[in-house]
Amino acid sequence: MYDIKWIRENASAFDAGLESRGAAPLSATLLAIDDRRRAAIGRAQASQERRNALSKEIGQAMAAKDLARAEALKAEVAALKDALAAAEAEEKATVAELDSALGGIPNTPAPDAPLGRDEHDNVERHRVGAPRTAATLGFAPKQHFEVGEGLGLMDFEAAARMSGARFVVNKGGMARLERALGQFMLDLHTQEHGYTEVNPPLLVRDPSFFGTNQLPKFEDDQFWAVTSDLFDNFEPTPGVDLKDALRASFRAARYGLIPTAEVPLTNLVRESILxxxxxxxxxxxxxxxxRAEAGSAGRDTRGMIRQHQFTKVEMVSITTPETSRDEHERMTACAEEVLKRLDLAYRVVTLCTGDMGFGAQKTYDLEVWLPGQDAYREISSCSVCGDFQARRMNARYRPAEGKSTRFVHTLNGSGVAVGRALVAVLETYQNEDGSVTVPSALAPYMGGVTRIEKAA
Known part of the structure; x- marks a missing residue:
């Protein structure tokens, strides 16, 4: 979310940031709306000041028993009342129009974010580990779903009968391995990296989605739930299209299933002064x-790479503007440590301006090597958002020196996606006989199981 005052003072930089993301410049449009808002405020203030002055004149006319003048002044006051109401209505409308426009504009990239249009312009930072291939494994590696189905522990058909496409049922050793991965990551981040574990709500309301910029732009990517109150309390409004009225009632009554724990974790500081x-x-x-995955039709339709329901360990940091860039490096290192301990080959890339997420100023993606796909695939994104989300949440802090408050800076990153980590483990640690060796880092969580084998 932007401060219109900042846009007015930095119009060229604002437009340049949007253009680097492949968007059209908007400062002129936004400032025109703000000009109408300011003009309405000016008219309202002038009308109010004139009313106040007339009130005194009416009193003076009444004291002088000049009834004709008093009546004329009262008529002018009545006219000013209508003008004041119109100006206040215009101000309210332009504020709503401006807020709506600002809410749909992505964050301005950091100066050192690479310029580019899409993923082909991302910049690789470094690689860790040697990718395992058919040559190093000694056999042609399978993709994770072939490994899981071959073991009889990964069932996509049963999931489809219950829930449709993009779901999976993991059973036995596969389910335990997935649980072990999540527990391992949580222990690492809480015991060694200084993060506080939180068990947040999975259902949140619209203001929380707006705070972390899932709304309004990504409304169709969310899953929504409503209670029967939607219909029990619905009353059609005369002159309003029934579909529009139902849509408004739905939005007022709905809860959203979180697409990532970034939403509740970041909103822990909403409307607060730290x-x-x-x-x-x-x-x-x-x-x-x-996630509804509304924009991913036809992508990764097999397997666990792109699911409607998945498990993830999320990291969120709330910092000061002076420390947020260093915190970004620290968070990325914490995510990397997960892959290092699992001995998974990966690389880190800096996303270009055209490939970054809506709320990010700068993003590092961790891409893990998948032998079955013979490719690197994203397993974590770590982003610094500056005060973009803080403004949407009204999350501030009070510096040690100075009376005024400042907006905090927020960061988020996957630490990491558990389902994709399971995919990477299955493809990296598969054996020629179809079994899967358990990484040594997970041994304390597997109760002595060192190999996942076919269900009896």
């Missing part, structure tokens, strides 16, 4: 996540 001594705050959570 003491700078409390910062940085670091939160982590292991939660189910839900």
């Amino acid at each position: 003491d700078d001594k409390e910062l940085p705050l670091r939160f982590t959570a292991l939660t189910p996540c839900f």
Whole structure:
């Protein structure tokens, strides 16, 4: 979310940031709306000041028993009342129009974010580990779903009968391995990386989605739930299209299933003023996540890469503007440590301006090597958002020196996606006989199981 005052003072930089994301410049449009807002405020103030002055003149006319003048002044006051109401209505309408426009504009990229149009312009930072291939494994590696189905522990057909496409049922050793991955990540981040574990709500309301910029742009990517109150309390409004009325009623009554724990973790500080001594705050959570994947038709239709329901460990940091860039590097290193301990080959890339997420100023993607696909695939994104989300949530802090408050900076990153980590383990640690060796880092969580084998 932007401050229109900042846009007015930095119009060229604002437009340049949008153009680097492949969007059209908007400063002129936004400032025109703001000009109408300011003009309405000016008219309202002038009308109010004139009314106040007339009130005194009416009193003077009444004291002088000049009834004709008093009546004329009262008529002018009545006219000013209508003008004031019209100006206030115009101000309210332009504020709503401006807020709606600002809410749909992506964050301005950091100066050092690489310029580019799409993923082909991302910049590789470094690689860790040697990718395992047919040559190093000694056999042609299978994709994770072939491994899981071959073991009889990964059932996509049963999931489809219950829930449709993009779901999976993991059973036996596969389910335990997935649970072990999540627990391992949580322990690492809480015991060694200084994050506080949180068990947040999985259902949140619209203001929380707006705070972390899922709304309004990504409304169709969310799963929504409503209670029967939607219909029990619905009353059609005369002159309003029934579909529009139902849509408005639905939005007022709905809850959204979280697409990532970033939403509730970041909103822990919404509408609050923190003491700078409390910062940085670091939160982590292991939660189910839900995404409609509205824009991914035809992509990764087989397997667990792109599911409607998946499990992820999320990291969120709340910091000061002076420390957020260093915190970004720290968070990325925490995510990398997960892959290092699992001995998974990966690379880190800096996303270009055209490939970054809506709320990010700068993003590092961790891409894990998948032998079955013979490719690197994203397993974590770590982003610094500056004060973009804080403004949407009204999350501030009070510096040690100075009376005025400032907006916090927020960061989020996967630490990491558990389902994709399971995919990487299955493809990396598969054996020629179809079994899967358990990574040594997961041994404490597997109860002595060192190999996942075919169900009896």
